[in-house]
Amino acid sequence: MSNGSSTISGNDLRRKSRIPNPIAFLEAYFGSGVKMIGLALILLTKTWSLILRGRIDWPETVRQCEMIGLKSFLVVGLTALFTGFAMSLQISRELVLFGADTAIGGVVSLALIREIGPITAGVMVAGRVGSSIAAELTTMMITEQIDALQVMRIDPVEFLVVPRYMAGILMMPTLSVYAMFIGLIAGINIAYGAANIPAATFLDSVKQTILERDFVVHFLKAFINGTIVTTFACAIGLSTKGGAEDVGIATTRSIVWTMTMIFVFNFVVTSLTYAPR
């Protein structure tokens, strides 16, 4: 990769930690943030230009789908289950008070399809997979494996980023839908246990409430989350240089960046699609 690292290494942090001027400190950190977004956008552009030219390593993409998708099923399922339990309990309690028991299914499903499903899957994949991608690529940078690829005239973006990105945008919607269904199952159980609402009534309410648009927005959010997690994690991994401690720093940065961006873009999409007109 290019020589000029645009991100903060361990040495940079130590140097910056000695800066007494808070303005200079803020400048350094905001400057690094702008650079990070720029790097991610450049990487995303290059990734898409390769995808559109059909330069996709499918066997490696399948392997990454296993890493990103299959191995996340348990943790995403557990998170969605308990989030579904807690959310349904709160909603059931309030709606029962207002005598709107039959609306429990609709409200729970709306929350799951519009917000909780994509967010739960996105955040869990960002924590489990994004950090792992950043650590792996940073290690490859530090141990000159990326340099070795370039000497062998293998494009690191095509070889490393495209399969991870493809796996991200394929598996994130799958995980989001899965999280939504697990949440629904939790909701059905809580609605029955806490408000004595039969599953059939719950599902009737779901059918009457959910619109086609909700599914479109759900998949849009999941696609964006897949893009955010893989692009930022790869950009951080491929732009970090230094030593072993920089692997830890890159991992932390990846989690912070991907989770923050997931919440920011979730709000942007929600406000563009559901804001009152």
Add this chain to the structure above:
Amino acid sequence: MAQAAETPAIKAVDIHKSFDGRPILRGVSFEVYPGETLAIIGPSGCGKSTILKILCGLLEPDSGEVIKETHDIGLVFQGSALLNSYTVRENLQLALRGRKLSKADEEEQIRKTLALVGLADHLDHYPSELSGGQQKRTSFARAVVYNPRIILYDEPTTGLDPVMSTIIEDYMIELERELHAASIVVTHQYSTWTRTADRIIMMHAGRIVWTGDPSEAVDSDNAYIYQFAHAKREGPMLDA
């Protein structure tokens, strides 16, 4: 050895490079001919590895030019740089990617190259299952599996025990004989430059301060090479 009339396989012309405003290379020029091994020696931080990265295209010089007869360059990294999640065979397959070899030819080339470095029976091992010396030899095999005309070695024997260093040096000599490639070895290991090099350039603070052949190095009256070859504390290299 190179013929005087031959065209250099690789030529560096007045290379300058700075990092963060700090000059690392200040006008480095040399050429290497097919079948010749040039050792670049000098103290740590003198710009040896930087020039190697410029020669293989990993870095761009600020000014100056690298003229190569081919873009097929093999680089043996100091830390082996093998892809950890790939087996020995897969690491070598990566180097052959895009060369349009049939599966059978590819396998034969990989087996032949691994046999050259004594690792024919380690095809399906992962790097973590190999010793340091075996990893270094795999790195050698990966660098030469496509028969490059130019081979670069970055500190090939640093950190190895004397016996393994000798084995690696023997492989370097054998590879030069087999492939007739132009080789450049960046090293500060005495045995490596005296055993493998046909010609030496000594660098200090980003400049070439001495050029000669290994037999001249020890007896030279040049203060830099004298201090380096005799491992003296006193001399022009203040960092020593």
